[in-house]
Amino acid sequence: MTDPIRPTDDGARRQAARLLSQARHAVLGVRGDGPPGLSRVAVLPVGADLLLLVSELSRHTRALDADPDCALLIGEPGTGDPLAAARLSLELRAEAADKAAHREAWLAWHPGAALYYDFADFRLLRLVMRSGFLVGGFGRAFALSRADLENCRPTA
Amino acid sequence: MTDPIRPTDDGARRQAARLLSQARHAVLGVRGDGPPGLSRVAVLPVGADLLLLVSELSRHTRALDADPDCALLIGEPGTGDPLAAARLSLELRAEAADKAAHREAWLAWHPGAALYYDFADFRLLRLVMRSGFLVGGFGRAFALSRADLENCRPTA
Numbered sequence: 001m002t003d004p005i006r007p008t009d010d011g012a013r014r015q016a017a018r019l020l021s022q023a024r025h026a027v028l029g030v031r032g033d034g035p036p037g038l039s040r041v042a043v044l045p046v047g048a049d050l051l052l053l054v055s056e057l058s059r060h061t062r063a064l065d066a067d068p069d070c071a072l073l074i075g076e077p078g079t080g081d082p083l084a085a086a087r088l089s090l091e092l093r094a095e096a097a098d099k100a101a102h103r104e105a106w107l108a109w110h111p112g113a114a115l116y117y118d119f120a121d122f123r124l125l126r127l128v129m130r131s132g133f134l135v136g137g138f139g140r141a142f143a144l145s146r147a148d149l150e151n152c153r154p155t156a
Numbered sequence: 157m158t159d160p161i162r163p164t165d166d167g168a169r170r171q172a173a174r175l176l177s178q179a180r181h182a183v184l185g186v187r188g189d190g191p192p193g194l195s196r197v198a199v200l201p202v203g204a205d206l207l208l209l210v211s212e213l214s215r216h217t218r219a220l221d222a223d224p225d226c227a228l229l230i231g232e233p234g235t236g237d238p239l240a241a242a243r244l245s246l247e248l249r250a251e252a253a254d255k256a257a258h259r260e261a262w263l264a265w266h267p268g269a270a271l272y273y274d275f276a277d278f279r280l281l282r283l284v285m286r287s288g289f290l291v292g293g294f295g296r297a298f299a300l301s302r303a304d305l306e307n308c309r310p311t312a
Contacts (some may be wrong), residue, residue: 025238036185038229073194082181091191116283154290
């Protein structure tokens with residue numbers, strides 16, 4: 001068997017940075033006593049990190065309060081084979097973010113959130129990226145560090 | 157704050173059964189030492205369970221061998237708001253499945269897999285469903301048991 005993880009190159013860094021910089025939604029994975037908790041969430045990329053607006057009512061909010069280590073899968077499949085579409089999985093750690101300071105940017109990225117952004121039971125979290133794993137298509141996988149994404153300009 | 161989880165009714169059971177029965181791809185969450193491992197996978201629903209074809213080279217295969225407790229998020233967003241689209245998260249446990257016995261059904265569901273289904277380094281797993289959580293749209297959440305999905309006929 002050959003190792004499917006290729007040496008990380010600038011093409012992989014740019015592809016990952018593009019997926020990250022364009023992300024509006026993602027699948028969030030949180031830890032608990034049993035299997036991971038998975039949910040679809042709205043996100044806003046900020047450099048190599050992502051902001052996450054959470055409701056106090058959500059199961060993932062309680063899980064992140066108990067254990068801030070989490071993961072995101074970014075990159076929605078298009079109309080073709082979903083296994084051929086590029087996707088980026090990230091390991092991150094949640095910390096509190098300033099909801100008022102990011103209000104304008106969040107609503108520019110998610111205009112529909114104007115209906116509930118200011119509700120008292122919604123909080124903003126910053127998911128600090130620690131490492132990433134890019135699957136650029138069938139058999140094309142790359143490990144990425146935070147530096148790989150911080151210092152890279154996405155391709156258009 | 158009001159509890160967003162509503163009493164499970166036949167409408168929720170049918171919506172969940174439809175998402176499950178139509179699933180071709182999903183996001184898989186596996187456990188490890190750190191954050192959950194997330195990956196996009198192809199699946200084949202079989203009753204309340206799902207079959208999963210895994211490569212020995214994949215990170216999630218090694219994780220499932222070490223800890224078979226896992227999760228799936230089912231329901232791809234369409235062209236509208238992804239947070240308004242229904243999705244089903246499942247808690248499952250992986251066990252070995254008979255690859256030869258399910259060959260015809262797998263290839264009918266995933267014709268492109270004919271290129272690699274018979275490779276010796278691909279195995280078939282059965283993800284046995286234990287419980288589910290349906291988000292039928294904004295603020296519509298339902299807890300589901302295995303019996304809720306086993307005994308339900310999906311709506312068309």
